[in-house]
Amino acid sequence: MPFAPNLFKGRIFASKPKHGDIVITKSFHDLSTTFIKRVVGLPGEKLEIINDQIYINDQPIKRIELGSVKDEKNQIYIKFKEIFPNGASNYSYKLKINPYFNDENFSNFGPYFIPENHYFLLGDNRDQSGDSRFQFGFVHFDNLIAKAQFIIFSTKDFLFDSKYTIIRQIKQVSNWLYGIRFNRIFNNLYNVQTNE
Numbered sequence: 001m002p003f004a005p006n007l008f009k010g011r012i013f014a015s016k017p018k019h020g021d022i023v024i025t026k027s028f029h030d031l032s033t034t035f036i037k038r039v040v041g042l043p044g045e046k047l048e049i050i051n052d053q054i055y056i057n058d059q060p061i062k063r064i065e066l067g068s069v070k071d072e073k074n075q076i077y078i079k080f081k082e083i084f085p086n087g088a089s090n091y092s093y094k095l096k097i098n099p100y101f102n103d104e105n106f107s108n109f110g111p112y113f114i115p116e117n118h119y120f121l122l123g124d125n126r127d128q129s130g131d132s133r134f135q136f137g138f139v140h141f142d143n144l145i146a147k148a149q150f151i152i153f154s155t156k157d158f159l160f161d162s163k164y165t166i167i168r169q170i171k172q173v174s175n176w177l178y179g180i181r182f183n184r185i186f187n188n189l190y191n192v193q194t195n196e
Contacts (some may be wrong), residue, residue: 023039042119061082065111067176106133
């Protein structure tokens with residue numbers, strides 16, 4: 001919790017993440033930034049991505065194309081439903097046209113064996129996500145903060161950005177208020193089956 005005193009080390013009632021869990025984490029090289037990502041690979045597993053298809057221990061996870069969707073910036077994505085061996089499922093999104101990156105970099109990865117006590121994490125927006133592929137590598141269990149359950153609040157814009165002047169920060173308030181995503185507030189992050 002923010003501003004909470006550091007009363008003890010370790011965790012109370014800790015449990016190991018499973019495939020498909022959404023976790024809040026910090027990377028080992030940037031402990032000041034918090035990330036929220038999906039657990040795709042577990043300790044000891046062989047993980048590989050070939051043409052956007054995830055393989056765990058040489059077996060492809062089930063992946064079903066559901067059509068195209070458009071985001072708030074009018075970017076078009078191909079939407080997929082992925083189903084892990086444990087039955088957990090999620091949606092992932094692939095840019096239909098990717099003007100930002102060499103597609104090969106994001107579509108193929110590995111193979112790698114995940115070290116003991118480490119996890120492989122991906123963002124659901126596969127072409128625009130800093131994750132275990134390139135930004136922070138395998139994540140140690142000690143750097144996992146919690147399992148995410150709900151979206152408490154969502155907005156398109158940051159309220160404050162340190163690179164803006166004070167005047168620009170004040171002007172940003174109206175953009176921030178206008179950008180609140182009321183349709184996402186208090187949504188359960190695990191309602192894939194009922195959301196199609």
